[in-house]
Amino acid sequence: MARITAGVTCSHVPAIAAAWDEGRAGDDYWRPVFAGFDWTKRWIAENMPDVVVLVYNDHASAFSLELIPTFAIGCADRFEIADEGYGPRPVPAVEGHADLAWHIAQSTILDEFDMTIINKLDVDHGLTVPLTLMFGQPEAWPTRIIPVPVNVVQYPPPTGNRCFLLGEAIRRAVESFPEDLNVHVWGTGGMSHQLQGPRAGLINREFDTAFLDRLTTDPEALRKMPHIEYVREAGTEAIELVMWLVMRGALGEHAKELYRFYHVPTSNTALGHIVLEPTG
Amino acid sequence: MTDLSEFDDIPGTTLFTAQRSRKGYWLNQFCMSLMKAENRERFRADERAYLDEWPMTEAQKQAVLKRDYNAAMAEGGNIYFLAKIFATDGKSYQYAAGTMTGMTQEEYAQMMLRGGRSIEGNRSIKEAR
Numbered sequence: 001m002a003r004i005t006a007g008v009t010c011s012h013v014p015a016i017a018a019a020w021d022e023g024r025a026g027d028d029y030w031r032p033v034f035a036g037f038d039w040t041k042r043w044i045a046e047n048m049p050d051v052v053v054l055v056y057n058d059h060a061s062a063f064s065l066e067l068i069p070t071f072a073i074g075c076a077d078r079f080e081i082a083d084e085g086y087g088p089r090p091v092p093a094v095e096g097h098a099d100l101a102w103h104i105a106q107s108t109i110l111d112e113f114d115m116t117i118i119n120k121l122d123v124d125h126g127l128t129v130p131l132t133l134m135f136g137q138p139e140a141w142p143t144r145i146i147p148v149p150v151n152v153v154q155y156p157p158p159t160g161n162r163c164f165l166l167g168e169a170i171r172r173a174v175e176s177f178p179e180d181l182n183v184h185v186w187g188t189g190g191m192s193h194q195l196q197g198p199r200a201g202l203i204n205r206e207f208d209t210a211f212l213d214r215l216t217t218d219p220e221a222l223r224k225m226p227h228i229e230y231v232r233e234a235g236t237e238a239i240e241l242v243m244w245l246v247m248r249g250a251l252g253e254h255a256k257e258l259y260r261f262y263h264v265p266t267s268n269t270a271l272g273h274i275v276l277e278p279t280g
Numbered sequence: 281m282t283d284l285s286e287f288d289d290i291p292g293t294t295l296f297t298a299q300r301s302r303k304g305y306w307l308n309q310f311c312m313s314l315m316k317a318e319n320r321e322r323f324r325a326d327e328r329a330y331l332d333e334w335p336m337t338e339a340q341k342q343a344v345l346k347r348d349y350n351a352a353m354a355e356g357g358n359i360y361f362l363a364k365i366f367a368t369d370g371k372s373y374q375y376a377a378g379t380m381t382g383m384t385q386e387e388y389a390q391m392m393l394r395g396g397r398s399i400e401g402n403r404s405i406k407e408a409r
Contacts, residue, residue: 060360064312083315085367153360155295196359199292200377203396232290232403265392267374
């Protein structure tokens, strides 16, 4: 049977993509950012997932205002790299896992989550930045990816609790898939950041640290956190953190922290990264 | 009706609500068009003529021409859509965010290096905290 063996979260700041793609990863500004993933690179090489269910948000790349799915799932065999206005990133296309993705889609919909099924999806920095941080620049990505885009652009996004419940439903779906697969669930985006208006540049280290702590010590408190608290305390774009709760919901009641990295600044953003293991 | 008024109490912050989304629909759709290289070329060649192909308000067009991102947001623009404009200009999110704060690029970059804008005093207008 397929099983979820780890949860990973990570910010997906687009400037990381630019720094990597333009060969500036060794600069004084960027070196500590990439070094923060050295541990994870070693760990993941030894625990390589067959499939990653990658929860992220599209940034007006695949979805415009014409169509705004709250929860969606990429069920194709392959996803191309989006042109976000700078030209597509020079990274490999993403290979999906259509069998598991369709299984998760069917299972979660019958479990009363109204997922949007996607067969054509160009993926943007929200999905590719975490891959770069975890895997560098391979010829092909070493794992298959099931993209799960969540709307956090048009208010309102789903509540944190709803995201957590979806994570639980994804776990039930994965555990009922007959093939023996090692599956990770990744939540991306965050942490504190505000990209717009006179309050741009907001960073709240205390909020972020408490959020990282509570992923293991008190996830119940996180699932009850209302949108206003994310926005007020950590910035408009910090609301992306609800996506981390899909990951947390997928791990089950208890989880152990294996690794954590937190770094300010990454462009406008506090970069947060955590690796969790389900412990039953 | 969903009451979102408590979000208006957060200083210097605009939530992309249904109302703003409706107001900014064509501005944001224009921005989406800049994801195609040929449209970026046409926009660069004659910005005004390209904008005139879209059913946008004059205020929206002026905000784009002046790269006044606060004005663009007031007209219903969303930052992830507006990003297509500064991407076309070869500029970063940090550049664009900086222009919205009233700080110079250097001041904004320095603030971020010092750990970013503090939350103290930036939570609530009416409670001044």
